[in-house]
Structure formats: C-alpha cells, structure tokens
Amino acid sequence: MAAVYQAVCRRASALICRFHSTYVRKMRYLNDLKEDDSLCRQAQTSGTFYLFHNLSPFLQEVGKQYLVPQVSAAEMKRILEKFKEAEQWIEKSVLIGCSDEHVPHFALDLGALEKSVIESELKGSFTNLRKALFVVDEKDSPLLASAQSLLRWHDSHQYCSKTGQPTQKNVAGSKRVCHASGIIYYPQMSPVVITLVSDGSRCLLARQPSFPQGMYSALSGFCDIGENVEQTVRREVAEEVGLEVESFQYSASQHWPFPSSCLMIACHALVREQQTEISMNSLELEEARWFDLEEVVEGLKREPGSSKQDDGSLLPWFPPKQAIAHQLIWEWVKQQTSQLA
Numbered sequence: 001m002a003a004v005y006q007a008v009c010r011r012a013s014a015l016i017c018r019f020h021s022t023y024v025r026k027m028r029y030l031n032d033l034k035e036d037d038s039l040c041r042q043a044q045t046s047g048t049f050y051l052f053h054n055l056s057p058f059l060q061e062v063g064k065q066y067l068v069p070q071v072s073a074a075e076m077k078r079i080l081e082k083f084k085e086a087e088q089w090i091e092k093s094v095l096i097g098c099s100d101e102h103v104p105h106f107a108l109d110l111g112a113l114e115k116s117v118i119e120s121e122l123k124g125s126f127t128n129l130r131k132a133l134f135v136v137d138e139k140d141s142p143l144l145a146s147a148q149s150l151l152r153w154h155d156s157h158q159y160c161s162k163t164g165q166p167t168q169k170n171v172a173g174s175k176r177v178c179h180a181s182g183i184i185y186y187p188q189m190s191p192v193v194i195t196l197v198s199d200g201s202r203c204l205l206a207r208q209p210s211f212p213q214g215m216y217s218a219l220s221g222f223c224d225i226g227e228n229v230e231q232t233v234r235r236e237v238a239e240e241v242g243l244e245v246e247s248f249q250y251s252a253s254q255h256w257p258f259p260s261s262c263l264m265i266a267c268h269a270l271v272r273e274q275q276t277e278i279s280m281n282s283l284e285l286e287e288a289r290w291f292d293l294e295e296v297v298e299g300l301k302r303e304p305g306s307s308k309q310d311d312g313s314l315l316p317w318f319p320p321k322q323a324i325a326h327q328l329i330w331e332w333v334k335q336q337t338s339q340l341a
C-alpha cells in the first residue's frame with residue numbers, strides 16, 4: 001500500500017514539475033519578447049492575431065457558440081494587402097500571450113480600416129466587448145479583456161504628458177517611450193476594491209443608477225492614492241452605506257476592462273450585528289439593502305430576462321459568473337450554508 005502511495009506521489013510531483021517547467025519557460029519566453037524588439041518582430045511573422053475594430057473584438061458565430069478566432073500571420077498578411085501600408089499595420093499589434101508551444105499571440109486594432117471588408121473576409125463580426133465577454137467561452141473572456149485594455153492604453157497614450165511629443169511603443173507593446181524626455185510609460189491599471197458586506201446572517205447588495213434593471217451587486221470603489229486595501233474597504237463601505245467594517249477577508253482578484261483597466265480586489269467584510277442600519281449615499285447608489293440567504297439563492301438562479309414579473313416589477317438578479325462580484329456572492333452562500341449544516 002505504502003509503495004503504491006509513494007508511486008502516486010512520485011507521479012504527481014513529476015506532473016507538477018513538468019507543469020511548472022512549461023509555465024516557467026513560457027513566462028521567460030514572453031519576457032524575452034517584451035525585452036527584445038527584433039525577436040518580437042520576428043515572432044510577429046509566425047504568431048497569431050486577435051483582431052479588434054475600435055476596441056470591439058472580432059467573433060465568429062458558429063451555431064449557438066461565439067468563437068474568438070486566432071488569425072494566422074499569413075492570413076493577416078493576405079487581408080492587410082487589400083489595404084495600403086500593410087507592413088505598418090502589423091507594427092501596431094501588441095503581445096498578449098503565447099501557447100505552451102511558444103506560438104506568440106498578438107492583438108491588433110484595425111479601427112482605421114473598413115470594418116465590413118474584414119468581417120466578410122473572415123466571416124464574423126466585431127462585437128461590443130460588453131456583449132462579447134459574456135457570450136464567449138469562459139477561458140477567452142480574460143484574454144479579450146486584457147487585450148482590449150492594452151490596446152486602449154496605447155490608443156490613449158500616444159503623447160508624452162510632460163513634453164507633448166509623440167511616444168513610441170516597443171514592438172511587444174509592453175511600454176511606450178518619449179524619446180525627447182526619455183520618460184518610459186507602462187500600461188496602467190486602477191486598483192478597485194469590491195466588498196461583500198455581511199452582518200453574519202445577511203449580505204448587503206446595492207444598485208448604481210447605471211446598472212441594468214433589477215441587478216444588484218457588492219459595493220465597489222477605486223482606491224485613493226496612498227491607501228491600502230483595508231483602508232479602501234473601510235472608507236468605501238462608510239461612504240456608500242454609512243456602516244463600519246469590523247473585519248475583512250481577501251477573497252480573490254480579477255482584471256476588469258470597464259471603464260478602463262481596473263484591478264478588482266474582492267473581499268468579504270463583516271459589520272457588527274447591532275450596527276446594521278444603512279445610511280445610503282444617494283449620489284452614488286440608487287438602492288442598498290440587506291438580503292437573506294434564501295433571497296440570494298433565488299437571485300443567483302435568475303437570468304436578467306427572467307427577472308420581470310407579470311405586474312412589471314423586477315425580482316433581483318446578480319452579476320454573471322464572469323464578474324468577480326458573482327464569485328463573492330457564491331462564496332457567501334457557501335459559507336452561510338455550511339454554517340447551517
């Protein structure tokens with residue numbers, strides 16, 4: 001028995017090692033591409049391309065599925081030759097990852113080219129990211145989100161904010177340089193804390209006026225400069241619903257591309273059972289209230305379309321699973337259910 005156990009352990013650790021070495025080699029290769037312009041330029045000739053048009057990703061609808069096609073370098077060349085200055089277009093691409101076999105992946109925004117020509121050549125359509133993220137396969141959503149954020153960052157950092165001179169991207173697109181001042185700009189993300197507040201048996205969910213009808217989510221807010229995560233959690237909860245956080249626990253994080261590149265830091269927070277009266281900040285929120293376990297479980301089952309009742313009123317529903325808010329709400333349900341068991 002012990003021998004079998006040892007053999008299983010050896011096999012497991014061999015697998016883990018193999019996984020790590022593939023991962024490490026991949027990360028090292030990507031880093032080389034970021035650091036070495038000529039290596040990256042060469043990689044563009046054998047890589048694959050995810051296409052965007054004015055920041056909308058290109059999708060293909062196959063049956064009921066939406067696919068995110070990777071266009072080969074040869075196919076890219078063929079399409080771009082239909083337009084002027086084909087070579088210059090490839091230069092605009094940014095590195096977004098690579099396969100385990102080191103096939104590099106790039107994202108390219110063809111916003112200045114005729115959309116319909118590309119759509120009919122590649123048999124698909126450029127789709128708004130807000131829709132795309134929720135219809136593609138789960139593994140593709142983070143890739144689309146980060147690719148769009150990087151393309152957006154390049155688009156809005158064409159000039160040096162100190163000298164006003166144009167900035168130049170390195171080939172991989174991991175930075176931009178102002179040659180007049182020597183300033184290097186790196187892609188930025190804004191840290192945002194998202195907090196699911198609980199009083200021990202209920203959780204607090206709120207609506208911002210911009211949310212779709214009937215949707216409630218956890219409280220969120222940008223970190224102020226100089227703040228740590230704990231301070232942001234405490235401040236945002238105080239500002240938005242007038243409650244004091246007693247303790248909090250980090251859950252997970254997620255890159256979120258709206259409005260532009262946020263690092264969502266998700267936390268659970270507890271307030272005292274005796275101090276649960278909400279004083280909502282109506283400049284930021286439209287509604288904030290406590291939900292019990294049963295109402296949350298029901299809400300998780302609801303789709304946006306099934307939220308409307310015959311009398312026109314709306315039953316609450318929560319963000320879809322691609323949003324980290326969904327994960328927080330699920331975790332809370334699991335924790336409550338395990339307490340009841």
Ligand SMILES: NC(=O)C1=CN([C@@H]2O[C@H](COP(=O)(O)OP(=O)(O)OC[C@H]3O[C@@H](n4cnc5c(N)ncnc54)[C@H](OP(=O)(O)O)[C@@H]3O)[C@@H](O)[C@H]2O)C=CC1
Pocket residue numbers: 190192194217218219220221222254256258259262264284319323324325326
């Ligand atoms: N993935 C998920 O599950 C969820 C993601 N989110 C994301 O979190 C983000 C922040 O949440 P929200 O509650 O709106 O934040 P806040 O409560 O901090 O309020 C937003 C306001 O803060 C100001 N602000 C401060 N810093 C910034 C900055 N770096 N970028 C933009 N605005 C800033 C703006 O005010 P002004 O315009 O007056 O200057 C903005 O309107 C949202 O953009 C949303 O997309 C939110 C909930 C769930």
Ligand SMILES: [Mg+2]
Pocket residue numbers: 219220221240284
């Ligand atoms: Mg907020």
